[in-house]
Amino acid sequence: xxxxxxxxxxxxxxxxxxxxxxxxxxxxxxxxxxxxxxxxxxxxxxxxxxxxxxxxxxxxxxxxxxxxxxxxxxxxxxxxxxxxxxxxxxxxxxxxxxxxxxxxxxxxxxxxxxxxxxxxxxxxxxxxxxxxxxxxxxxxxxxxxxxxxxxxxxxxxxxxxxxxxxxxxxxxxxxxxxxxxxxxxxxxxxxxxxxxxxxxxxxxxxxxxxxxxxxxxxxxxxxxxxxxxxxxxxxxxxxxxxxxxxxxxxxxxxxxxxxxxxxxxxxxxxxxxxxxxxxxxxxxxxxxxxxxxxxxxxxxxxxxxxxxxxxxxxxxxxxxxxxx
Amino acid sequence: xxxxxxxxxxxxxxxxxxxxxxxxxxxxxxxxxxxxxxxxxxxxxxxxxxxxxxxxxxxxxxxxxxxxxxxxxxxxxxxxxxxxxxxxxxxxxxxxxxxxxxxxxxxxxxxxxxxxxxxxxxxxxxxxxxxxxxxxxxxxxxxxxxxxxxxxxxxxxxxxxxxxxxxxxxxxxxxxxxxxxxxxxxxxxxxxxxxxxxxxxxxxxxxxxxxxxxxxxxxxxxxxxxxxxxxxxxxxxxxxxxxxxxxxxxxxxxxxxxxxxxxxxxxxxxxxxxxxxxxxxxxxx
Amino acid sequence: xxxxxxxxxxxxxxxxxxxxxxxxxxxxxxxxxxxxxxxxxxxxxxxxxxxxxxxxxxxxxxxxxxxxxxxxxxxxxxxxxxxxxxxxxxxxxxxxxxxxxxxxxxxxxxxxxxxxxxxxxxxxxxxxxxxxxxxxxxxxxxxxxxxxxxxxxxxxxxxxxxxxxxxxxxxxxxxxxxxxxxxxxxxxxxxxxxxxxxxxxxxxxxxxxxxxxxxxxxxxxxxxxxxxxxxxxxxxxxxxxxxxxxxxxxxxxxxxxxxxxxxxxxxxxxxxxxxxxxxxxxxxxxxxxxxxxxxxxxxxxxxxxxxxxxxxxxxxxxx
Numbered sequence: 001x002x003x004x005x006x007x008x009x010x011x012x013x014x015x016x017x018x019x020x021x022x023x024x025x026x027x028x029x030x031x032x033x034x035x036x037x038x039x040x041x042x043x044x045x046x047x048x049x050x051x052x053x054x055x056x057x058x059x060x061x062x063x064x065x066x067x068x069x070x071x072x073x074x075x076x077x078x079x080x081x082x083x084x085x086x087x088x089x090x091x092x093x094x095x096x097x098x099x100x101x102x103x104x105x106x107x108x109x110x111x112x113x114x115x116x117x118x119x120x121x122x123x124x125x126x127x128x129x130x131x132x133x134x135x136x137x138x139x140x141x142x143x144x145x146x147x148x149x150x151x152x153x154x155x156x157x158x159x160x161x162x163x164x165x166x167x168x169x170x171x172x173x174x175x176x177x178x179x180x181x182x183x184x185x186x187x188x189x190x191x192x193x194x195x196x197x198x199x200x201x202x203x204x205x206x207x208x209x210x211x212x213x214x215x216x217x218x219x220x221x222x223x224x225x226x227x228x229x230x231x232x233x234x235x236x237x238x239x240x241x242x243x244x245x246x247x248x249x250x251x252x253x254x255x256x257x258x259x260x261x262x263x264x265x266x267x268x269x270x271x272x273x274x275x276x277x278x279x280x281x282x283x284x285x286x287x288x289x290x291x292x293x294x295x296x297x298x299x300x301x302x303x304x305x306x307x308x309x310x311x312x313x314x315x316x317x318x319x320x321x322x323x324x
Numbered sequence: 325x326x327x328x329x330x331x332x333x334x335x336x337x338x339x340x341x342x343x344x345x346x347x348x349x350x351x352x353x354x355x356x357x358x359x360x361x362x363x364x365x366x367x368x369x370x371x372x373x374x375x376x377x378x379x380x381x382x383x384x385x386x387x388x389x390x391x392x393x394x395x396x397x398x399x400x401x402x403x404x405x406x407x408x409x410x411x412x413x414x415x416x417x418x419x420x421x422x423x424x425x426x427x428x429x430x431x432x433x434x435x436x437x438x439x440x441x442x443x444x445x446x447x448x449x450x451x452x453x454x455x456x457x458x459x460x461x462x463x464x465x466x467x468x469x470x471x472x473x474x475x476x477x478x479x480x481x482x483x484x485x486x487x488x489x490x491x492x493x494x495x496x497x498x499x500x501x502x503x504x505x506x507x508x509x510x511x512x513x514x515x516x517x518x519x520x521x522x523x524x525x526x527x528x529x530x531x532x533x534x535x536x537x538x539x540x541x542x543x544x545x546x547x548x549x550x551x552x553x554x555x556x557x558x559x560x561x562x563x564x565x566x567x568x569x570x571x572x573x574x575x576x577x578x579x580x581x582x583x584x585x586x587x588x589x590x591x592x593x594x595x596x597x598x599x600x601x602x603x604x605x606x607x608x609x
Numbered sequence: 610x611x612x613x614x615x616x617x618x619x620x621x622x623x624x625x626x627x628x629x630x631x632x633x634x635x636x637x638x639x640x641x642x643x644x645x646x647x648x649x650x651x652x653x654x655x656x657x658x659x660x661x662x663x664x665x666x667x668x669x670x671x672x673x674x675x676x677x678x679x680x681x682x683x684x685x686x687x688x689x690x691x692x693x694x695x696x697x698x699x700x701x702x703x704x705x706x707x708x709x710x711x712x713x714x715x716x717x718x719x720x721x722x723x724x725x726x727x728x729x730x731x732x733x734x735x736x737x738x739x740x741x742x743x744x745x746x747x748x749x750x751x752x753x754x755x756x757x758x759x760x761x762x763x764x765x766x767x768x769x770x771x772x773x774x775x776x777x778x779x780x781x782x783x784x785x786x787x788x789x790x791x792x793x794x795x796x797x798x799x800x801x802x803x804x805x806x807x808x809x810x811x812x813x814x815x816x817x818x819x820x821x822x823x824x825x826x827x828x829x830x831x832x833x834x835x836x837x838x839x840x841x842x843x844x845x846x847x848x849x850x851x852x853x854x855x856x857x858x859x860x861x862x863x864x865x866x867x868x869x870x871x872x873x874x875x876x877x878x879x880x881x882x883x884x885x886x887x888x889x890x891x892x893x894x895x896x897x898x899x900x901x902x903x904x905x906x907x908x909x910x911x912x913x914x915x916x917x918x919x920x921x922x923x924x925x926x927x928x
Contacts, residue, residue: 043792157882158655187654187819189879192863196878214793217865221872240869258797259867260822265845269801269826272794275762499709503773506669507723508696517722521713 004073005175005208006032006055011068013047013054022279024050024063026232029306030225032176037202037209039223039240041216041255043276047232048212052178055210056095057085073175091121094169098181100161104153110161111137111149114168121172136167139204141197159190163197170201177201178210183218195222216255220244228252231277231287234306238313248309248320250292286318294319345597348590355587359410362403370404371555372396380573389579393569398562402579405557408469409584412542412558413535413591416476421531423477424484425523429515431485432492442485449482455544462550472551476538484530491523498522525599532595536588543584559584614681615781615813616643616666621675623661633886635661637837638675640913643781648807648814650828650845652821652860656886658837663783663817667699668692679781697727700774704786706766710758716769717754720744723776743772746809747802764795768802775806783815788823800827821864825849833857836886836894843919853921855899893924901925 013025025047032038040048053059055070057077070077072092080088089095097103105113111133118129130149137145140163153161162182169177179198183191199222202209213219219226220240227237228249236249247253257270274291277283283290289299298318306316315321358365368374374387379395381387389398431442449457461475495501496519504514543560545551552558559580566577623636635658643649643666651659664670666677668684677685684695700723703709710719720740723729730736741751747768758766767787774782784803788796804827807814818824824831825845832842833854841854852858859879866872879898884890890897896906905924913920914927 043794160882187883188821188863189654189859191865193878195865215865216793216867220867220869221865244867244869255793256867258793260797260800260826262822262825262849262861262864262866266826268804269797271797271801273798275764275795276792499703499705500711502669503701503703503709503770504711504722506667506696506699506701507726507773507777508693509722509726513726517714518711522711524713 003034004031005034005036006073006210007069007071008051008055009069009071011051011054011070012066013050013059014064014066016062016064019280023066024232024279025054028068028229028232028234030227030234030237032208032210033224034208035202035206036224037198037211037222038225038227039219040210040212040227040229041214041219042229043214045231045276045279046229047279048229049180051229052095052180052210052212055176055178056089056093058089058095087121090117090169090174091172092174093176093178094172094174095178095180096162096165096169096182098184100158100165100185101153103165104161106153108152109149110151110153110156110164114164114171117168117171132171133167136171137164140164140167140170140201141193142167157190158186159193162186162190162194166194166197166201170205170207173205174207176208176210178212180212181214182211184214191218198222216259228255231282232279233287233303233316234314235288235316236314237306238310242310242313246310246313248313248315249288249317250294250319251288254291286316288317342597342600344593348593348597351586351590352594355406355410355583355590358403359406362400362407366397366400366403368397368400370396370401370557372400380569380576382573383575390573390575392562392576393565398576398579401557401562402559402583405559405562405580406583408552408556408558409539409542409560409587411469412472412476413539413587416473416480417531417534417538419473419477420480420534421484421527424481425488425520425527427481428485428488429492429519429523432489433496433511433515433519439489443489446482446485449479450486454479455541458541458545459548459550462545467550467553469552472542472545475545476541479541480534480538484527484534487526487530488523491526492519495519495522528595528598532591535591536584539584539588612644612647614642615645615679616815617641617678618662618666619676619678621662621665621677622673623658623665623670624673627887631887634837634889635886636665636672637889639837639839641666641832641839641842643813643815644830645780646807646811646813647830648804648816648828650816650818650824650831651834652818652824652831653834654819654860654883656836656883657834658886659817659834660785662834663785663815664701666815667701667781667783668696669701697723697777698779699781699783700777700779701783701785702767702770702774702787705790706763706770707758707790709770710766712758715755715757716740716744716749719758719769720772720776723773727777729777739776740772743776744769746775746806747772748798762795763791764798767791767799771799771802771806775810775812778810779812781813781815783817785817786819787816789818789820796823803827821849821861833860836884836889838894839913839920839922840895841919841921841923842913847918851917853916853919853926854923855901855925856895893922 009029011025011028012023015022015024028051040051042048054065065078104110114133115129118124118132134145134149137148142148142160142163183194186194195218198209201207211219211222223240226240226243227234230251236252247256254272258272260269272291277287285300285302286304289295304316304318306314307321309315309320373395374397376395378391380393381391383390387397389402392398427442431439458475458479461478462471465471465474501514501518504518542551542558543563546558546561547564552561562580563577569576618639618641621636621639625633625635627633639662651663653659661670665672672685676683679695684692717737717740720743721736724736724739730739744750744753749765749768788799791799800823806812816828828845830843831845831848833840833856835856841848841857848857852861884897892908893906893911896902911922911924913922916926
């Protein structure tokens, strides 16, 4: 049996505001098998970034994990103290963000910033740490690593900065890398380079990756499993080929059809009507029902369960479960 | 839901969201009412020596705050003093804010020579110690409350202009300003419609910070013999005269000090509250 | 089909001065025709000067050199007053619907602004009526009139921005990445709307985008830009089915396909980093990253030339 790196079960996380609790992550469960890349797809406000931050236990105030379990190779992360957790971060799980500029300290040389991470987690001298950083820079495809080591973040292009971020995330060879929209701020040609790099790192270092993206193309390119999130819940999860070949949830289908074709010119693009729902005012029943063309009476009444329609293919939809 | 940014809806939201600001507004209003009603509220005149024999008397039933060094009722002088202090706080601040905002926006938006002239002028104003400048103006113009207004307004406009200019430079690059330019909206309309309203949050903060400083400046000027002339009363003057009796008769300076502190805090809290309500970005969160 | 030129740019150059006599060469000697009623897409990566070119075309940015003609009349030298009549013919839709609407104005105020500026309507009521008409044209309703921008979702804001742009019945609209800040499911609604409006009002778009699949849908012609220069320009169909310039090929190949079956083992990957527009390479600006670069590419700048039904600036097609 395949071993899992990360096991998330019934995770719930909320923001506690003056207007009450806003459930941003609602009963999310998934596994990350060893050496695999799993994708979490969804639009803004669907809870995908919040899920990532929950795993890192880095939710910003007034957000909080409400319930659920997150276990990293058998270690329960929700039960760790803050000190223990900070040892896990960077060492066993790393996170890279969408905008590499804001996650790097602008007044510190990038080499030094990466070296800090090594010094924090390993008992090595500064010299050894620097050598390690340079090796990692080379591995993530930074040309002239010695020269780049001495650069400040603003002297690097967006693509290079993201490579530095990846080097920083991978330097301790973590078991899990969470990439939150790692290529959204980058150009397509650079995006292709970064995706290629992530794939190679998985193959060489054996790190499992959670890739969070709104771009189905990126996910199709890289992931082994895909989880589609909508309004805080996972609405569909399946192996990548299965999901793209036989999407079952109307939202997934909508997203797939919405992709503009590169092969031929269309006269009208398929759309999903309406807008992304406001988490503070979710409709009764299935959250997608107001935008769903096929929804029936039950959809407005109760929230569908995530059920297995085919081995390994889970859907949260009343209609798909009936086999419509 | 159609929520317009009318005065009424701002008030409603302020009441809902910030109790402290509402309380502060109440305090300010109370001071204003007391200042206006001063002659009705007190049986004495502000320069009436009520009891020459009983100078420096401690608080008592007929003199709630005691009497001062020449035997005048302190409470009466407090009430009359609040008229001067509030006026000196508000009038020059309003004048300097208006002038500073207009000049700052012109300098920031038009740039070039207009910017150079206005900002060099502002630099000159700021290069002088403001107290010295105010003193020079008061010497030249002579004492009197109108001249205090003028002096304080002249001293303060430059810092306002500078802040507004910085804000304008930022807003000038905003996409909605570019959008207005792309439509062909005139320069002055852009300044009035797109830049000024978006400067208001910082102007309000400045306003609440400048009122207390104007009140304090007035007291310094008065102390130096350049501001309000005895026997008229202002809080600043009262603090300063009371200073000599700080150990023996502390209420003389304590009463006006507490009053100044209250009004300064009230303006600050109100400013914070107003800014939160008026700023749609902050409000959304 | 005979097409008239709506907008012509000749030898357009835009440079931004930096400290120390350095300059950012945002747009270098670009000549471009925009035909009446067409959608011309301007494609390229960030920093290639496509936004600057777009803004220069409608004189939101003054060119350092070069000339722009609108229906045959040069507009580059016109005084602001003389330009006013042309200004209302040319509008722009911005990328960021959050930054492009004044947070202190209601939707009515925002959409009415162009109408009031040119005194299009006689009375306040007539203006409001026209605003409602415009809102309905972009899929909003009269209920939205007195709301503020922050009360809207991104897609709705962009609709307001579009209503403002079409308010004066312009001939030409620059769409500067109008959907890239929006959610995927909302993007298409806005794209359909833009295409619909273009057909309905006979508009001409200069559609600036980095997303090639979006461009495929909306554009008749595509113009690929790299570092302030045009690489390839031709009908969408022609360019997409057979890209000729090496850069166009890299761009098209780099798009991740939403189909795991199309995953490639070997990707065509562009080497190296984007050269700086402050100090662009001599010769062909793409030569530092181009696998086909020869000695000639390093020294001689290629000119746009007719190849297989489109124009390409590359020495490969020289002989």
